Amino acid sequence: MNLKVRLALLNYLEFAVWGAYLTCVGVYLTKIGMASMIGYFFMIQGIVSIFMPAIMGIIADRWVPAQRLLGLCHLMAGLFMLAAAWYGYTEGNNSEFAVLFSLYSISMAFYMPTLALTNSVAYSALVKAGMDTVKDFPPIRVFGTIGFICAMWFVDITGFMSNHNQFVTSGVLSLLLFLYTFTLPACPIARDGDKQSFVDAFGLKAFSLFRHKDMAIFFIFSALLGVCLQITNGFATPYIESFKSMTEYVDTFGVQHANILYSLSQVSETCCILLIPFFMKRFGIKNVMLIAMFAWVFRFGLLGAGNPGNGVWLFIASMIIYGVAFDFFNISGSLFVDKTTDASIRSSAQGLFMMMTNGVGATVGALIAQAVVTLHTSSEGVEWKTCWYIFAAYALTVGVLFALVFRPNKDKLNK
Incomplete structure:
Protein backbone atom coordinates (compact mmCIF):
# COMPACT_ATOMS: atom_id res chain seq x y z
CA MET A 1 0.00 0.00 0.00
CA ASN A 2 1.21 3.52 -0.81
CA LEU A 3 2.99 5.13 2.18
CA LYS A 4 0.84 8.26 2.10
CA VAL A 5 -2.34 6.15 2.11
CA ARG A 6 -1.04 4.13 5.07
CA LEU A 7 -0.24 7.28 7.03
CA ALA A 8 -3.56 8.85 6.07
CA LEU A 9 -5.35 5.79 7.47
CA LEU A 10 -3.24 6.09 10.63
CA ASN A 11 -4.36 9.70 11.12
CA TYR A 12 -7.96 8.81 10.26
CA LEU A 13 -8.12 6.17 13.01
CA GLU A 14 -6.13 8.29 15.50
CA PHE A 15 -8.64 11.12 15.47
CA ALA A 16 -11.70 8.93 15.00
CA VAL A 17 -10.88 7.46 18.43
CA TRP A 18 -11.16 10.97 19.89
CA GLY A 19 -14.13 12.13 17.82
CA ALA A 20 -16.28 9.25 19.07
CA TYR A 21 -16.73 10.90 22.48
CA LEU A 22 -15.00 14.29 22.79
CA THR A 23 -17.94 16.44 21.75
CA CYS A 24 -20.74 14.29 23.16
CA VAL A 25 -19.49 12.88 26.46
CA GLY A 26 -21.23 15.82 28.13
CA VAL A 27 -24.56 14.61 26.74
CA TYR A 28 -24.00 11.13 28.22
CA LEU A 29 -22.87 12.51 31.59
CA THR A 30 -25.95 14.74 31.75
CA LYS A 31 -28.19 11.74 31.09
CA ILE A 32 -26.71 9.71 33.98
CA GLY A 33 -26.89 12.62 36.42
CA MET A 34 -23.30 13.86 36.24
CA ALA A 35 -23.91 17.20 34.50
CA SER A 36 -22.08 19.01 37.29
CA MET A 37 -18.98 16.87 36.64
CA ILE A 38 -18.55 17.49 32.91
CA GLY A 39 -15.76 19.97 33.50
CA TYR A 40 -13.68 17.39 35.34
CA PHE A 41 -13.80 14.98 32.39
CA PHE A 42 -12.32 17.71 30.19
CA MET A 43 -9.94 18.96 32.86
CA ILE A 44 -8.18 15.58 33.01
CA GLN A 45 -7.29 15.84 29.31
CA GLY A 46 -5.41 19.04 30.05
CA ILE A 47 -3.70 17.64 33.13
CA VAL A 48 -2.35 14.52 31.42
CA SER A 49 -1.31 16.65 28.42
CA ILE A 50 1.10 18.53 30.68
CA PHE A 51 3.31 15.52 31.43
CA MET A 52 2.30 12.28 29.63
CA PRO A 53 3.41 13.25 26.08
CA ALA A 54 6.84 14.16 27.43
CA ILE A 55 7.15 10.88 29.36
CA MET A 56 6.14 8.81 26.35
CA GLY A 57 8.47 10.88 24.16
CA ILE A 58 11.41 9.95 26.39
CA ILE A 59 10.46 6.26 26.22
CA ALA A 60 10.14 6.42 22.41
CA ASP A 61 13.51 8.16 22.12
CA ARG A 62 15.38 5.79 24.40
CA TRP A 63 13.83 2.35 24.53
CA VAL A 64 10.69 1.58 22.48
CA PRO A 65 10.23 2.42 18.76
CA ALA A 66 7.55 5.07 18.30
CA GLN A 67 5.21 2.88 16.25
CA ARG A 68 5.34 0.13 18.91
CA LEU A 69 4.74 2.57 21.74
CA LEU A 70 1.87 4.12 19.77
CA GLY A 71 0.26 0.69 19.54
CA LEU A 72 0.78 -0.12 23.22
CA CYS A 73 -0.73 3.22 24.26
CA HIS A 74 -3.80 2.57 22.12
CA LEU A 75 -4.11 -0.93 23.54
CA MET A 76 -4.24 0.44 27.08
CA ALA A 77 -6.43 3.43 26.14
CA GLY A 78 -8.87 1.15 24.35
CA LEU A 79 -9.08 -1.40 27.17
CA PHE A 80 -9.74 1.24 29.82
CA MET A 81 -12.28 3.00 27.61
CA LEU A 82 -14.10 -0.30 27.13
CA ALA A 83 -13.94 -0.81 30.90
CA ALA A 84 -15.57 2.60 31.36
CA ALA A 85 -18.25 1.59 28.83
CA TRP A 86 -18.89 -1.70 30.63
CA TYR A 87 -19.20 0.06 33.97
CA GLY A 88 -21.60 2.60 32.48
CA TYR A 89 -23.63 -0.21 30.90
CA THR A 90 -23.93 -2.31 34.06
CA GLU A 91 -24.56 0.55 36.48
CA GLY A 92 -26.55 2.94 34.27
CA ASN A 93 -27.87 5.92 36.22
CA ASN A 94 -26.36 4.44 39.38
CA SER A 95 -22.83 4.93 38.06
CA GLU A 96 -20.49 6.50 40.59
CA PHE A 97 -18.40 9.46 39.51
CA ALA A 98 -15.20 8.18 41.16
CA VAL A 99 -15.22 4.85 39.29
CA LEU A 100 -16.25 6.16 35.87
CA PHE A 101 -13.89 9.13 36.10
CA SER A 102 -10.95 6.93 37.14
CA LEU A 103 -11.38 4.54 34.22
CA TYR A 104 -11.84 7.44 31.80
CA SER A 105 -8.80 9.26 33.20
CA ILE A 106 -6.48 6.29 32.76
CA SER A 107 -7.68 5.92 29.19
CA MET A 108 -6.94 9.63 28.61
CA ALA A 109 -3.48 9.26 30.14
CA PHE A 110 -2.59 6.71 27.46
CA TYR A 111 -4.47 8.36 24.58
CA MET A 112 -3.22 11.94 24.76
CA PRO A 113 0.47 11.02 24.10
CA THR A 114 -0.58 9.23 20.91
CA LEU A 115 -1.33 12.57 19.25
CA ALA A 116 2.38 13.40 19.30
CA LEU A 117 3.48 9.81 18.65
CA THR A 118 1.32 9.67 15.51
CA ASN A 119 3.13 12.75 14.18
CA SER A 120 6.50 11.23 15.06
CA VAL A 121 5.69 8.02 13.19
CA ALA A 122 4.51 9.96 10.14
CA TYR A 123 7.52 12.31 10.08
CA SER A 124 9.94 9.41 10.50
CA ALA A 125 8.36 7.43 7.66
CA LEU A 126 8.22 10.40 5.30
CA VAL A 127 11.85 11.38 5.94
CA LYS A 128 12.98 7.78 5.53
CA ALA A 129 11.16 7.67 2.18
CA GLY A 130 12.90 10.89 1.08
CA MET A 131 9.72 12.98 1.09
CA ASP A 132 9.22 16.61 2.10
CA THR A 133 7.35 16.70 5.43
CA VAL A 134 6.27 20.33 4.97
CA LYS A 135 4.70 19.53 1.61
CA ASP A 136 3.49 15.96 2.12
CA PHE A 137 2.31 15.85 5.75
CA PRO A 138 -0.56 18.44 5.75
CA PRO A 139 -2.69 16.50 3.20
CA ILE A 140 -2.12 13.37 5.30
CA ARG A 141 -3.10 15.18 8.51
CA VAL A 142 -6.37 16.36 6.95
CA PHE A 143 -7.58 12.75 7.08
CA GLY A 144 -7.33 12.99 10.86
CA THR A 145 -10.00 15.68 10.89
CA ILE A 146 -12.07 13.63 8.45
CA GLY A 147 -11.83 10.66 10.82
CA PHE A 148 -12.92 12.87 13.72
CA ILE A 149 -15.95 14.08 11.75
CA CYS A 150 -16.91 10.56 10.61
CA ALA A 151 -16.80 9.28 14.20
CA MET A 152 -18.98 12.21 15.33
CA TRP A 153 -21.52 11.44 12.63
CA PHE A 154 -21.49 7.72 13.44
CA VAL A 155 -22.28 8.13 17.14
CA ASP A 156 -24.92 10.72 16.27
CA ILE A 157 -26.75 8.66 13.65
CA THR A 158 -26.62 5.48 15.76
CA GLY A 159 -27.87 7.28 18.86
CA PHE A 160 -24.67 6.45 20.77
CA MET A 161 -23.97 10.05 21.75
CA SER A 162 -26.33 9.82 24.73
CA ASN A 163 -25.11 6.49 26.13
CA HIS A 164 -22.04 4.39 26.97
CA ASN A 165 -21.72 3.10 23.38
CA GLN A 166 -19.69 6.18 22.45
CA PHE A 167 -16.99 4.74 24.75
CA VAL A 168 -17.41 1.33 23.07
CA THR A 169 -16.90 2.95 19.67
CA SER A 170 -13.76 4.73 20.83
CA GLY A 171 -12.38 1.62 22.54
CA VAL A 172 -12.91 -0.60 19.51
CA LEU A 173 -11.23 1.96 17.23
CA SER A 174 -8.26 2.12 19.63
CA LEU A 175 -7.86 -1.66 19.50
CA LEU A 176 -8.08 -1.60 15.69
CA LEU A 177 -5.36 1.05 15.64
CA PHE A 178 -3.25 -1.09 18.01
CA LEU A 179 -3.40 -3.91 15.44
CA TYR A 180 -2.77 -1.52 12.55
CA THR A 181 0.48 -0.24 14.11
CA PHE A 182 2.07 -3.64 13.37
CA THR A 183 1.88 -2.75 9.67
CA LEU A 184 3.58 0.66 10.04
CA PRO A 185 7.21 1.38 9.07
CA ALA A 186 9.70 0.93 11.90
CA CYS A 187 10.92 4.07 13.66
CA PRO A 188 14.54 4.17 14.82
CA ILE A 189 15.53 4.62 18.45
CA ALA A 190 17.84 7.59 18.88
CA ARG A 191 21.57 7.00 19.15
CA ASP A 192 23.19 7.86 22.47
CA GLY A 193 24.35 11.22 21.15
CA ASP A 194 20.86 12.10 19.94
CA LYS A 195 18.92 11.18 23.08
CA GLN A 196 17.27 14.07 24.86
CA SER A 197 17.87 14.63 28.54
CA PHE A 198 14.87 14.62 30.84
CA VAL A 199 15.20 18.40 31.12
CA ASP A 200 15.10 18.76 27.33
CA ALA A 201 12.22 16.33 26.89
CA PHE A 202 10.03 18.13 29.38
Whole structure:
Protein backbone atom coordinates (compact mmCIF):
# COMPACT_ATOMS: atom_id res chain seq x y z
CA MET A 1 0.00 0.00 0.00
CA ASN A 2 1.21 3.52 -0.81
CA LEU A 3 2.99 5.13 2.18
CA LYS A 4 0.84 8.26 2.10
CA VAL A 5 -2.34 6.15 2.11
CA ARG A 6 -1.04 4.13 5.07
CA LEU A 7 -0.24 7.28 7.03
CA ALA A 8 -3.56 8.85 6.07
CA LEU A 9 -5.35 5.79 7.47
CA LEU A 10 -3.24 6.09 10.63
CA ASN A 11 -4.36 9.70 11.12
CA TYR A 12 -7.96 8.81 10.26
CA LEU A 13 -8.12 6.17 13.01
CA GLU A 14 -6.13 8.29 15.50
CA PHE A 15 -8.64 11.12 15.47
CA ALA A 16 -11.70 8.93 15.00
CA VAL A 17 -10.88 7.46 18.43
CA TRP A 18 -11.16 10.97 19.89
CA GLY A 19 -14.13 12.13 17.82
CA ALA A 20 -16.28 9.25 19.07
CA TYR A 21 -16.73 10.90 22.48
CA LEU A 22 -15.00 14.29 22.79
CA THR A 23 -17.94 16.44 21.75
CA CYS A 24 -20.74 14.29 23.16
CA VAL A 25 -19.49 12.88 26.46
CA GLY A 26 -21.23 15.82 28.13
CA VAL A 27 -24.56 14.61 26.74
CA TYR A 28 -24.00 11.13 28.22
CA LEU A 29 -22.87 12.51 31.59
CA THR A 30 -25.95 14.74 31.75
CA LYS A 31 -28.19 11.74 31.09
CA ILE A 32 -26.71 9.71 33.98
CA GLY A 33 -26.89 12.62 36.42
CA MET A 34 -23.30 13.86 36.24
CA ALA A 35 -23.91 17.20 34.50
CA SER A 36 -22.08 19.01 37.29
CA MET A 37 -18.98 16.87 36.64
CA ILE A 38 -18.55 17.49 32.91
CA GLY A 39 -15.76 19.97 33.50
CA TYR A 40 -13.68 17.39 35.34
CA PHE A 41 -13.80 14.98 32.39
CA PHE A 42 -12.32 17.71 30.19
CA MET A 43 -9.94 18.96 32.86
CA ILE A 44 -8.18 15.58 33.01
CA GLN A 45 -7.29 15.84 29.31
CA GLY A 46 -5.41 19.04 30.05
CA ILE A 47 -3.70 17.64 33.13
CA VAL A 48 -2.35 14.52 31.42
CA SER A 49 -1.31 16.65 28.42
CA ILE A 50 1.10 18.53 30.68
CA PHE A 51 3.31 15.52 31.43
CA MET A 52 2.30 12.28 29.63
CA PRO A 53 3.41 13.25 26.08
CA ALA A 54 6.84 14.16 27.43
CA ILE A 55 7.15 10.88 29.36
CA MET A 56 6.14 8.81 26.35
CA GLY A 57 8.47 10.88 24.16
CA ILE A 58 11.41 9.95 26.39
CA ILE A 59 10.46 6.26 26.22
CA ALA A 60 10.14 6.42 22.41
CA ASP A 61 13.51 8.16 22.12
CA ARG A 62 15.38 5.79 24.40
CA TRP A 63 13.83 2.35 24.53
CA VAL A 64 10.69 1.58 22.48
CA PRO A 65 10.23 2.42 18.76
CA ALA A 66 7.55 5.07 18.30
CA GLN A 67 5.21 2.88 16.25
CA ARG A 68 5.34 0.13 18.91
CA LEU A 69 4.74 2.57 21.74
CA LEU A 70 1.87 4.12 19.77
CA GLY A 71 0.26 0.69 19.54
CA LEU A 72 0.78 -0.12 23.22
CA CYS A 73 -0.73 3.22 24.26
CA HIS A 74 -3.80 2.57 22.12
CA LEU A 75 -4.11 -0.93 23.54
CA MET A 76 -4.24 0.44 27.08
CA ALA A 77 -6.43 3.43 26.14
CA GLY A 78 -8.87 1.15 24.35
CA LEU A 79 -9.08 -1.40 27.17
CA PHE A 80 -9.74 1.24 29.82
CA MET A 81 -12.28 3.00 27.61
CA LEU A 82 -14.10 -0.30 27.13
CA ALA A 83 -13.94 -0.81 30.90
CA ALA A 84 -15.57 2.60 31.36
CA ALA A 85 -18.25 1.59 28.83
CA TRP A 86 -18.89 -1.70 30.63
CA TYR A 87 -19.20 0.06 33.97
CA GLY A 88 -21.60 2.60 32.48
CA TYR A 89 -23.63 -0.21 30.90
CA THR A 90 -23.93 -2.31 34.06
CA GLU A 91 -24.56 0.55 36.48
CA GLY A 92 -26.55 2.94 34.27
CA ASN A 93 -27.87 5.92 36.22
CA ASN A 94 -26.36 4.44 39.38
CA SER A 95 -22.83 4.93 38.06
CA GLU A 96 -20.49 6.50 40.59
CA PHE A 97 -18.40 9.46 39.51
CA ALA A 98 -15.20 8.18 41.16
CA VAL A 99 -15.22 4.85 39.29
CA LEU A 100 -16.25 6.16 35.87
CA PHE A 101 -13.89 9.13 36.10
CA SER A 102 -10.95 6.93 37.14
CA LEU A 103 -11.38 4.54 34.22
CA TYR A 104 -11.84 7.44 31.80
CA SER A 105 -8.80 9.26 33.20
CA ILE A 106 -6.48 6.29 32.76
CA SER A 107 -7.68 5.92 29.19
CA MET A 108 -6.94 9.63 28.61
CA ALA A 109 -3.48 9.26 30.14
CA PHE A 110 -2.59 6.71 27.46
CA TYR A 111 -4.47 8.36 24.58
CA MET A 112 -3.22 11.94 24.76
CA PRO A 113 0.47 11.02 24.10
CA THR A 114 -0.58 9.23 20.91
CA LEU A 115 -1.33 12.57 19.25
CA ALA A 116 2.38 13.40 19.30
CA LEU A 117 3.48 9.81 18.65
CA THR A 118 1.32 9.67 15.51
CA ASN A 119 3.13 12.75 14.18
CA SER A 120 6.50 11.23 15.06
CA VAL A 121 5.69 8.02 13.19
CA ALA A 122 4.51 9.96 10.14
CA TYR A 123 7.52 12.31 10.08
CA SER A 124 9.94 9.41 10.50
CA ALA A 125 8.36 7.43 7.66
CA LEU A 126 8.22 10.40 5.30
CA VAL A 127 11.85 11.38 5.94
CA LYS A 128 12.98 7.78 5.53
CA ALA A 129 11.16 7.67 2.18
CA GLY A 130 12.90 10.89 1.08
CA MET A 131 9.72 12.98 1.09
CA ASP A 132 9.22 16.61 2.10
CA THR A 133 7.35 16.70 5.43
CA VAL A 134 6.27 20.33 4.97
CA LYS A 135 4.70 19.53 1.61
CA ASP A 136 3.49 15.96 2.12
CA PHE A 137 2.31 15.85 5.75
CA PRO A 138 -0.56 18.44 5.75
CA PRO A 139 -2.69 16.50 3.20
CA ILE A 140 -2.12 13.37 5.30
CA ARG A 141 -3.10 15.18 8.51
CA VAL A 142 -6.37 16.36 6.95
CA PHE A 143 -7.58 12.75 7.08
CA GLY A 144 -7.33 12.99 10.86
CA THR A 145 -10.00 15.68 10.89
CA ILE A 146 -12.07 13.63 8.45
CA GLY A 147 -11.83 10.66 10.82
CA PHE A 148 -12.92 12.87 13.72
CA ILE A 149 -15.95 14.08 11.75
CA CYS A 150 -16.91 10.56 10.61
CA ALA A 151 -16.80 9.28 14.20
CA MET A 152 -18.98 12.21 15.33
CA TRP A 153 -21.52 11.44 12.63
CA PHE A 154 -21.49 7.72 13.44
CA VAL A 155 -22.28 8.13 17.14
CA ASP A 156 -24.92 10.72 16.27
CA ILE A 157 -26.75 8.66 13.65
CA THR A 158 -26.62 5.48 15.76
CA GLY A 159 -27.87 7.28 18.86
CA PHE A 160 -24.67 6.45 20.77
CA MET A 161 -23.97 10.05 21.75
CA SER A 162 -26.33 9.82 24.73
CA ASN A 163 -25.11 6.49 26.13
CA HIS A 164 -22.04 4.39 26.97
CA ASN A 165 -21.72 3.10 23.38
CA GLN A 166 -19.69 6.18 22.45
CA PHE A 167 -16.99 4.74 24.75
CA VAL A 168 -17.41 1.33 23.07
CA THR A 169 -16.90 2.95 19.67
CA SER A 170 -13.76 4.73 20.83
CA GLY A 171 -12.38 1.62 22.54
CA VAL A 172 -12.91 -0.60 19.51
CA LEU A 173 -11.23 1.96 17.23
CA SER A 174 -8.26 2.12 19.63
CA LEU A 175 -7.86 -1.66 19.50
CA LEU A 176 -8.08 -1.60 15.69
CA LEU A 177 -5.36 1.05 15.64
CA PHE A 178 -3.25 -1.09 18.01
CA LEU A 179 -3.40 -3.91 15.44
CA TYR A 180 -2.77 -1.52 12.55
CA THR A 181 0.48 -0.24 14.11
CA PHE A 182 2.07 -3.64 13.37
CA THR A 183 1.88 -2.75 9.67
CA LEU A 184 3.58 0.66 10.04
CA PRO A 185 7.21 1.38 9.07
CA ALA A 186 9.70 0.93 11.90
CA CYS A 187 10.92 4.07 13.66
CA PRO A 188 14.54 4.17 14.82
CA ILE A 189 15.53 4.62 18.45
CA ALA A 190 17.84 7.59 18.88
CA ARG A 191 21.57 7.00 19.15
CA ASP A 192 23.19 7.86 22.47
CA GLY A 193 24.35 11.22 21.15
CA ASP A 194 20.86 12.10 19.94
CA LYS A 195 18.92 11.18 23.08
CA GLN A 196 17.27 14.07 24.86
CA SER A 197 17.87 14.63 28.54
CA PHE A 198 14.87 14.62 30.84
CA VAL A 199 15.20 18.40 31.12
CA ASP A 200 15.10 18.76 27.33
CA ALA A 201 12.22 16.33 26.89
CA PHE A 202 10.03 18.13 29.38
CA GLY A 203 10.81 21.47 27.74
CA LEU A 204 12.20 22.92 30.98
CA LYS A 205 14.91 24.88 29.18
CA ALA A 206 12.21 26.80 27.36
CA PHE A 207 10.98 28.29 30.64
CA SER A 208 13.96 30.67 30.38
CA LEU A 209 11.88 32.43 27.72
CA PHE A 210 9.71 33.86 30.50
CA ARG A 211 12.60 36.22 31.25
CA HIS A 212 11.78 38.01 27.98
CA LYS A 213 8.77 40.29 28.30
CA ASP A 214 7.22 39.69 24.86
CA MET A 215 7.53 35.90 25.16
CA ALA A 216 6.20 35.87 28.74
CA ILE A 217 3.16 37.88 27.62
CA PHE A 218 2.63 35.59 24.64
CA PHE A 219 2.70 32.40 26.72
CA ILE A 220 0.38 33.88 29.34
CA PHE A 221 -2.13 34.80 26.66
CA SER A 222 -1.69 31.34 25.11
CA ALA A 223 -2.98 29.86 28.35
CA LEU A 224 -5.79 32.43 28.57
CA LEU A 225 -6.92 31.58 25.05
CA GLY A 226 -6.51 27.85 25.71
CA VAL A 227 -9.32 28.30 28.22
CA CYS A 228 -11.75 28.87 25.34
CA LEU A 229 -11.18 25.52 23.65
CA GLN A 230 -12.66 23.26 26.31
CA ILE A 231 -15.68 25.48 26.82
CA THR A 232 -17.34 24.45 23.56
CA ASN A 233 -15.92 20.91 23.56
CA GLY A 234 -17.56 20.27 26.90
CA PHE A 235 -20.80 22.20 26.74
CA ALA A 236 -21.87 22.97 23.15
CA THR A 237 -23.64 19.69 22.44
CA PRO A 238 -25.34 19.45 25.88
CA TYR A 239 -26.55 23.01 25.24
CA ILE A 240 -28.00 22.16 21.83
CA GLU A 241 -29.53 18.97 23.26
CA SER A 242 -31.21 21.02 26.00
CA PHE A 243 -33.63 22.41 23.40
CA LYS A 244 -35.32 18.99 23.41
CA SER A 245 -37.31 20.15 26.42
CA MET A 246 -38.95 22.88 24.30
CA THR A 247 -41.84 21.69 22.17
CA GLU A 248 -41.13 24.07 19.30
CA TYR A 249 -37.59 22.72 18.84
CA VAL A 250 -37.88 19.02 19.67
CA ASP A 251 -38.18 17.89 16.04
CA THR A 252 -35.57 20.23 14.54
CA PHE A 253 -32.51 18.80 12.81
CA GLY A 254 -30.14 20.55 15.22
CA VAL A 255 -31.72 18.92 18.28
CA GLN A 256 -32.07 15.51 16.64
CA HIS A 257 -28.50 15.56 15.33
CA ALA A 258 -26.52 17.88 17.58
CA ASN A 259 -23.22 16.12 16.86
CA ILE A 260 -23.63 16.46 13.09
CA LEU A 261 -24.40 20.16 13.51
CA TYR A 262 -21.35 20.54 15.75
CA SER A 263 -19.16 18.70 13.22
CA LEU A 264 -19.39 21.78 10.97
CA SER A 265 -16.76 23.21 13.34
CA GLN A 266 -14.29 20.53 12.25
CA VAL A 267 -15.19 21.00 8.58
CA SER A 268 -14.46 24.71 8.99
CA GLU A 269 -11.21 23.89 10.78
CA THR A 270 -10.05 21.88 7.77
CA CYS A 271 -10.88 24.69 5.33
CA CYS A 272 -9.43 27.54 7.41
CA ILE A 273 -5.99 25.95 7.42
CA LEU A 274 -5.81 26.84 3.72
CA LEU A 275 -6.55 30.54 4.45
CA ILE A 276 -3.72 31.06 6.92
CA PRO A 277 -0.87 31.75 4.42
CA PHE A 278 -2.91 34.54 2.79
CA PHE A 279 -3.89 36.14 6.10
CA MET A 280 -0.37 35.85 7.52
CA LYS A 281 1.11 37.59 4.49
CA ARG A 282 -1.60 40.25 4.35
CA PHE A 283 -2.07 41.12 8.04
CA GLY A 284 0.94 39.79 9.97
CA ILE A 285 1.20 37.41 12.92
CA LYS A 286 -0.19 39.66 15.65
CA ASN A 287 -3.26 40.66 13.68
CA VAL A 288 -3.98 37.07 12.69
CA MET A 289 -3.83 36.07 16.36
CA LEU A 290 -6.16 38.97 17.18
CA ILE A 291 -8.60 37.77 14.51
CA ALA A 292 -8.62 34.40 16.25
CA MET A 293 -9.31 35.96 19.64
CA PHE A 294 -12.23 38.02 18.43
CA ALA A 295 -13.51 35.01 16.49
CA TRP A 296 -13.95 33.31 19.88
CA VAL A 297 -16.17 36.24 20.92
CA PHE A 298 -18.46 35.57 17.97
CA ARG A 299 -18.24 31.80 18.48
CA PHE A 300 -19.68 32.10 21.99
CA GLY A 301 -22.01 35.03 21.28
CA LEU A 302 -23.67 33.35 18.31
CA LEU A 303 -24.25 30.17 20.32
CA GLY A 304 -26.02 32.27 22.93
CA ALA A 305 -28.12 34.13 20.38
CA GLY A 306 -29.11 31.14 18.24
CA ASN A 307 -31.58 28.28 18.48
CA PRO A 308 -32.18 25.07 16.47
CA GLY A 309 -35.26 26.53 14.79
CA ASN A 310 -35.34 29.82 12.87
CA GLY A 311 -32.09 30.81 14.59
CA VAL A 312 -30.15 27.76 13.41
CA TRP A 313 -28.21 29.96 10.96
CA LEU A 314 -26.60 31.61 14.01
CA PHE A 315 -25.49 28.17 15.20
CA ILE A 316 -24.10 27.40 11.74
CA ALA A 317 -22.23 30.72 11.68
CA SER A 318 -20.75 29.90 15.09
CA MET A 319 -19.55 26.53 13.80
CA ILE A 320 -17.94 28.14 10.74
CA ILE A 321 -16.22 30.79 12.86
CA TYR A 322 -14.70 28.04 15.04
CA GLY A 323 -12.22 27.22 12.26
CA VAL A 324 -10.85 30.76 12.38
CA ALA A 325 -10.84 30.84 16.19
CA PHE A 326 -8.96 27.56 16.53
CA ASP A 327 -6.59 27.50 13.54
CA PHE A 328 -5.55 31.14 13.34
CA PHE A 329 -4.11 31.26 16.85
CA ASN A 330 -2.70 27.73 17.05
CA ILE A 331 -0.81 27.88 13.78
CA SER A 332 0.21 31.54 13.83
CA GLY A 333 1.20 31.15 17.48
CA SER A 334 3.39 28.19 16.61
CA LEU A 335 5.01 30.24 13.84
CA PHE A 336 5.61 33.13 16.25
CA VAL A 337 7.43 30.75 18.61
CA ASP A 338 9.45 29.36 15.72
CA LYS A 339 10.56 32.79 14.52
CA THR A 340 11.39 34.30 17.91
CA THR A 341 13.28 31.51 19.69
CA ASP A 342 16.83 30.29 19.38
CA ALA A 343 17.30 27.06 17.43
CA SER A 344 18.77 25.31 20.48
CA ILE A 345 15.47 25.53 22.39
CA ARG A 346 13.00 25.78 19.52
CA SER A 347 11.52 22.31 20.01
CA SER A 348 11.24 22.87 23.76
CA ALA A 349 9.57 26.22 23.13
CA GLN A 350 6.99 24.56 20.87
CA GLY A 351 6.37 22.05 23.65
CA LEU A 352 5.89 24.91 26.12
CA PHE A 353 3.40 26.56 23.75
CA MET A 354 1.37 23.35 23.59
CA MET A 355 1.64 22.91 27.36
CA MET A 356 0.26 26.40 27.99
CA THR A 357 -2.65 26.05 25.53
CA ASN A 358 -3.63 22.37 25.65
CA GLY A 359 -2.38 21.72 29.19
CA VAL A 360 -2.69 24.68 31.54
CA GLY A 361 -5.26 26.61 29.51
CA ALA A 362 -7.45 23.61 28.75
CA THR A 363 -7.42 22.47 32.39
CA VAL A 364 -8.35 25.88 33.76
CA GLY A 365 -10.90 26.34 30.97
CA ALA A 366 -12.70 23.12 31.82
CA LEU A 367 -12.95 24.10 35.49
CA ILE A 368 -14.06 27.68 34.75
CA ALA A 369 -16.69 26.54 32.27
CA GLN A 370 -18.07 24.03 34.73
CA ALA A 371 -18.16 26.65 37.51
CA VAL A 372 -20.03 29.14 35.31
CA VAL A 373 -22.57 26.55 34.17
CA THR A 374 -23.08 25.24 37.71
CA LEU A 375 -23.55 28.78 39.03
CA HIS A 376 -26.30 29.39 36.48
CA THR A 377 -28.07 26.08 37.01
CA SER A 378 -31.33 25.98 38.93
CA SER A 379 -34.25 23.62 39.32
CA GLU A 380 -35.59 25.04 36.06
CA GLY A 381 -32.43 24.16 34.13
CA VAL A 382 -29.34 26.00 32.92
CA GLU A 383 -29.41 29.68 31.93
CA TRP A 384 -27.42 28.83 28.83
CA LYS A 385 -27.64 32.21 27.11
CA THR A 386 -26.16 33.94 30.15
CA CYS A 387 -23.32 31.39 30.22
CA TRP A 388 -22.44 31.89 26.56
CA TYR A 389 -22.48 35.66 26.90
CA ILE A 390 -20.15 35.40 29.92
CA PHE A 391 -17.78 33.28 27.85
CA ALA A 392 -17.99 35.82 25.01
CA ALA A 393 -17.20 38.66 27.43
CA TYR A 394 -14.19 36.70 28.68
CA ALA A 395 -12.87 36.21 25.13
CA LEU A 396 -13.45 39.90 24.36
CA THR A 397 -11.50 40.95 27.45
CA VAL A 398 -8.59 38.68 26.53
CA GLY A 399 -8.57 40.01 22.97
CA VAL A 400 -8.58 43.67 24.01
CA LEU A 401 -5.81 43.13 26.57
CA PHE A 402 -3.75 41.23 23.99
CA ALA A 403 -4.11 44.09 21.50
CA LEU A 404 -2.98 46.62 24.10
CA VAL A 405 -0.20 44.67 25.80
CA PHE A 406 1.42 42.44 23.18
CA ARG A 407 4.18 44.17 21.20
CA PRO A 408 6.19 41.56 19.27
CA ASN A 409 9.68 42.30 18.00
CA LYS A 410 9.12 43.00 14.29
CA ASP A 411 12.77 42.48 13.43
CA LYS A 412 12.61 38.89 14.67
CA LEU A 413 9.30 38.22 12.94
CA ASN A 414 10.71 39.38 9.61
CA LYS A 415 13.95 37.42 9.83
